[in-house]
Amino acid sequence: MFLLVGLGNPGDKYEKNRHNIGFMAADAIARELNFGTEKSKLQGLYRDGTIETKNGPEKCILLKPQTYMNESGRSVGGFATFFKIPPKNIIVFYDELELSxxxxxxxxxxxxxxxxxxxSITAQLGSDYKRVRLGIGHPGKEKVLGHVLSDFSSEDFNWVDRLTTAVAQNIKYVLVGETDKFQTEVSKAAPPPPIPHWLRGGEK
Structure with missing residues (x-):
């Protein structure tokens, strides 16, 4: 069994924030891979599902912690313990400043x-879990907080939707260890937009 974790902050106020692209990836997985009805447990919203891989079907739990970002590990740790899922079978989707x-x-x-x-997750589980880093760009140190807690623009959502859909459609490769193929297929299906003028240090 795998635990797929999208990170973000709960509530309408944060729904379209850059910091919530992990939640957006989780929602895309639920939609594209027909996960079940959303339920509440252990300070998180979760869905059960099965992902078809070349090695056969893999049972998965899709989780959006509802503890706010800084306490995400409380919910993730609770699910890992309750369902006996080791860190190597946990995949976390989150916003990455250091990628364009x-x-x-x-x-x-x-x-x-x-x-x-x-x-927060590392404090609960150690560091041996998998990560899918979703680039939001770095505007410079003094602007980080405002950047991550501000909404994507309507233009941004063109690439956000393509990216999260491509991640959902290709996450099957991560489950079987084909991480290079995962990255390649996502890049082909959702090429990044032009580099924004505000990106610190140019392209990354």
């Missing part, structure tokens, strides 16, 4: 790069 908008990269383990949601 629209880029997607897979990462296994490692540090948190200051992301509070990852810090």
């Amino acid at each position: 908008p629209g880029k997607c990269r897979f990462k296994q383990g490692g540090g948190t790069a200051g992301h509070n949601g990852l810090k």
